């Protein structure tokens with residue numbers, strides 16, 4: 099039996115505990131950057147579980163409002179989701195305080211266009227989580243991870259990922275500077291982490307340069 103013939107339900111069941119661990123790590127990584135009353139937009143929110151988990155976390159500052167933005171809204175998400183056609187985001191410049199774009203840019207044929215839109219509407223921070231080509235057989239390992247994580251949900255993969263230097267060039271092109279930047283992330287449970295975690299993951303909290311001194 100080939101991997102492609104594993105039923106969707108079995109793939110989802112395999113993926114679930116790994117996804118749950120990833121969700122916890124992402125919430126832990128993001129929540130300290132939020133402030134009371136923040137408007138947060140999760141761009142490419144998928145099923146909306148990341149934004150919902152941030153809002154439900156006891157450490158979430160008071161009055162934080164989370165919403166999602168999706169090119170392909172799935173329906174039934176636990177948060178408000180704004181649908182759009184993938185072009186201009188239907189929000190004004192600086193309309194939200196924090197934009198999250200988690201494992202979305204590598205699905206986008208024109209990641210710079212999407213990232214510029216995210217930066218435009220982000221009043222304070224743009225938080226990026228994505229993959230990274232770093233380490234032995236990194237391209238092959240991420241491609242497998244990407245396929246395994248997305249095939250059960252029918253999300254198409256382009257198998258194009260940045261190297262560490264391409265991530266630096268990416269944020270330079272956006273005209274943003276890192277408040278926090280990690281070129282490695284312990285994101286998966288033991289066993290998965292050693293093969294598919296660590297340096298295959300990039301995380302950054304980017305700020306418009308004039309906002310840098312605002313970090314508490």
Ligand SMILES: C[S@@+](CC[C@H](N)C(=O)[O-])C[C@H]1O[C@@H](n2cnc3c(N)ncnc32)[C@H](O)[C@@H]1O
Pocket residue numbers: 141142143144145148167168169170184199200201202205206212248253
């Ligand atoms: C791998 S999923 C990530 C979902 C969620 N961010 C998470 O971390 O669980 C990628 C999502 O990005 C969405 N997407 C791809 N291109 C997009 C775009 N240009 N604008 C908004 N969403 C997009 C896809 O529909 C898909 O739901």
